[in-house]
Amino acid sequence: MSFTTSEENYIKSIYHLQQETGLVNTNSLAAEMRTRAASVTDMLKKLKTKKILQYEKYKGFKLNEAGKKAALDVVRKHRLWEFFLVEKLKFDWDKVHSIAEDLEHISSEELIQRLDNFLGNPSFDPHGDPIPDRHGKIPVINQQCLSNIPVKKTVTVSSVSNQSAQMLEMLKHYNIALGTQITILKKFEFDGSLEIKVLKHSACIISEQVAKNVFAHYAQ
Amino acid sequence: MSFTTSEENYIKSIYHLQQETGLVNTNSLAAEMRTRAASVTDMLKKLKTKKILQYEKYKGFKLNEAGKKAALDVVRKHRLWEFFLVEKLKFDWDKVHSIAEDLEHISSEELIQRLDNFLGNPSFDPHGDPIPDRHGKIPVINQQCLSNIPVKKTVTVSSVSNQSAQMLEMLKHYNIALGTQITILKKFEFDGSLEIKVLKHSACIISEQVAKNVFAHYAQ
DNA sequence: TAATATTTTTAGATTTGTCTAAATTTTATT
DNA sequence: AATAAAATTTAGACAAATCTAAAAATATTA
Numbered sequence: 001m002s003f004t005t006s007e008e009n010y011i012k013s014i015y016h017l018q019q020e021t022g023l024v025n026t027n028s029l030a031a032e033m034r035t036r037a038a039s040v041t042d043m044l045k046k047l048k049t050k051k052i053l054q055y056e057k058y059k060g061f062k063l064n065e066a067g068k069k070a071a072l073d074v075v076r077k078h079r080l081w082e083f084f085l086v087e088k089l090k091f092d093w094d095k096v097h098s099i100a101e102d103l104e105h106i107s108s109e110e111l112i113q114r115l116d117n118f119l120g121n122p123s124f125d126p127h128g129d130p131i132p133d134r135h136g137k138i139p140v141i142n143q144q145c146l147s148n149i150p151v152k153k154t155v156t157v158s159s160v161s162n163q164s165a166q167m168l169e170m171l172k173h174y175n176i177a178l179g180t181q182i183t184i185l186k187k188f189e190f191d192g193s194l195e196i197k198v199l200k201h202s203a204c205i206i207s208e209q210v211a212k213n214v215f216a217h218y219a220q
Numbered sequence: 221m222s223f224t225t226s227e228e229n230y231i232k233s234i235y236h237l238q239q240e241t242g243l244v245n246t247n248s249l250a251a252e253m254r255t256r257a258a259s260v261t262d263m264l265k266k267l268k269t270k271k272i273l274q275y276e277k278y279k280g281f282k283l284n285e286a287g288k289k290a291a292l293d294v295v296r297k298h299r300l301w302e303f304f305l306v307e308k309l310k311f312d313w314d315k316v317h318s319i320a321e322d323l324e325h326i327s328s329e330e331l332i333q334r335l336d337n338f339l340g341n342p343s344f345d346p347h348g349d350p351i352p353d354r355h356g357k358i359p360v361i362n363q364q365c366l367s368n369i370p371v372k373k374t375v376t377v378s379s380v381s382n383q384s385a386q387m388l389e390m391l392k393h394y395n396i397a398l399g400t401q402i403t404i405l406k407k408f409e410f411d412g413s414l415e416i417k418v419l420k421h422s423a424c425i426i427s428e429q430v431a432k433n434v435f436a437h438y439a440q
Numbered sequence: 441t442a443a444t445a446t447t448t449t450t451a452g453a454t455t456t457g458t459c460t461a462a463a464t465t466t467t468a469t470t
Numbered sequence: 471a472a473t474a475a476a477a478t479t480t481a482g483a484c485a486a487a488t489c490t491a492a493a494a495a496t497a498t499t500a
Contacts, residue, residue, distance in 0.1 A: 038460080
């Protein structure tokens, strides 16, 4: 089954939302996609006739297995292109999203398989997000946000959930990047902020908001 | 000025045709694009309002300077992507055209400039076609089809004008690729066929049809 | 040059994806 | 439970890109 660019964008957004809420509702999808609820309803009918959506009027909706596979195909393409843009073309990681949004809709199995091989079959994109394989299998990593890491433990940064330019700016300031090793020194109950030691740098304090968005895992 | 994918495809085809005939007419563009004459007329009106086309009803049409620059932008993107697909992803050169047809419509100046640098600013694509620079300047090469090379001269293959799978098959058979050195041994007046010597291979005879489609230049 | 053929354009329809405004259904609140 | 509010869907419109069929303009030829 093949999909239009617009269909793929809806599929991707539904997948994203249903990861968090199970069932998705019309308004939240409209908000996510910056479109109108009426447009969402129109597309839902189309996706239902394509048999990739469980959808009953007024009841909410979610992708079925075929729909999830379709979503993972798009996610795979998106993340492989992001990896390419950062690793090969030397883009900053916060500049690649919108270009990858276009590239992800190029439909050629062989292109993506060759790109995957050319890049060395990476498991995670430049933001630390897992890259599904061609069967839709997602690599797992035992990661936790910094707030949930106990004091005195040392961990390696594996992903960042807020990928805004503002967040990137903060992380640069703290010398935090993917792969950076961090030791948790102290937790402040008052505001949830953390004192941390970034390897090769002096100790510093990060807010709870930052700590909740930076994910890390224990040494492999 | 930016263009839709459809507009870009028309612009590219008009450019291609007007290189050969100067003025382009509706039916030949419809044939080239495998669409209907009525659709062409519709698009011509649009391109005229965008001020990139000289067009008078029933009189034929051609791109003006702005239109040519737009066409060269698309050609540049197409050929850079083809180069990427062959050199980096190891596609066969006859498999890349349709994928490059999609990639060429991704619009990001920075993407293309970075891709160009990543590829080492190539001057010619895998078919030997020149890659315009970002200003629309086309590298020139003193090339001639094999039929026009005098007997006893040795030349280097620089491009192939017919890029069909069938042609590729023939060239593989003759051990001819871009960069191959060929000596013209004899011309047969009867049917225009040529006896040639491909470097490191024994002499063979190619038809006039092949000779007219293989371009070559004298040693740099 | 008058009749015929070809080319090109117009008129009107279709599909996809979107929108606004109104109607309907569901949910929340008094 | 009745009413108000919120969420969702429907109805109808629009723009882009295409198409078919018919009309208009141009070119060919007898």
